[in-house]
Amino acid sequence: MSQETWVLASHNAGKIKEMEQILAPFGIALKSARDLDLPEPEETETTFRGNAALKARAACEATGLPCLADDSGLSVDALGGDPGIYSARWAGEPRDFMRAMQRVEGALNETGASDRTARFVCTIALARPGEGVSFFEGEVVGDIVWPPRGPGGFGYDPVFQPRGHDRTFGEMSADEKRQLSHRARALDAMTRAEFGS
Template sequence: MARLLSGRVVIATHNAGKLAEMRELLAPFGIEAVSAGALNLPEPEETGTMFAENAAIKARAAASATGLPAFADDSGLCVHALDGAPGLFSARWSGGSKDFAGAMARVERELAARGAADRRCHFVSALVLAWPDGHEELFEGRVFGDLVWPPRGTRGFGYDPMFKPDGSPLTFGELGAEEKHGIDWETGTALSHRARAFLSLAAACLRRPG
């Protein structure tokens, strides 16, 4: 049975973009969020072979270190013509300097090297909530679209400027925060992979105050 989350939670990320999105998603539920980076928690080695496994590794480490529930995301861009790459290694393609302009250029080079005309791709987000006593909840979301080149827009982060979701003329890099990961609670719909995963999490583990 799903466990309700309340009070304070650790966002197990050192990524400022992810942290901002997660805080905005949690805000309507009265959840106080503190980041692993702000608590000077080390980043655990991500040894999983699936997004869900890596999210769990991060959430468990933060929950164990702080004694608080911890919330972690593992996400990535899966390019169909590249056999799902960069996938689990989406962040690593950016290198130690987190150069996502270089990572996007690498995606384009890899497609050109294969002579691939197929530009279909999807983003995956796996969200894991972990409690210090070992209880865990897992939720996943996906959004499909096409790659564009050159990248467009300076909003968002990571591979957002080269990802155009189905049904939109704009890339994630051109969309505002509310357009990208805002949730329509009446219809239960959202655009981004992380917001879609969060919809499932909210339904199971969160209640609006009042």
């Protein structure tokens, strides 16, 4: 199988490793924006799809190679979809996701809503030179729990319990989470469309 080089428009080491493992069996050698010293464009769009496309196009134009980018976050129904595309920004600078989780819990308490439905959403954009951008989406529905549970995962994982399970993402192993995650579902949609499997 001949190898094709793609670029992942990300500086996130965990995301890079996860996608390398998924794409390697399809003959894709993945380079990251970090490997290539590409700048991170400012995310100025108002949707997951818009921000993913912005990052994929910027990397594609800079390298002339097929480029993948994802934008993902936590959307809480009772908060009108917040924090949504601002999920990382809710953690402030420097990033403090305990503060972000407390902010979600505080906002839920202020609404007085009993509905704690939330979803992790991921949109992957694939930009190829001279072509348009293809989009692949994944979502996992669950509930916000409090207090946070489990030392695993990252971000909001300790307060997100996927439906049909009695543990949060923070209490699951990396492999267990990967089988359920929004990113895995979006990548699965992409590999089926691109590689027929």
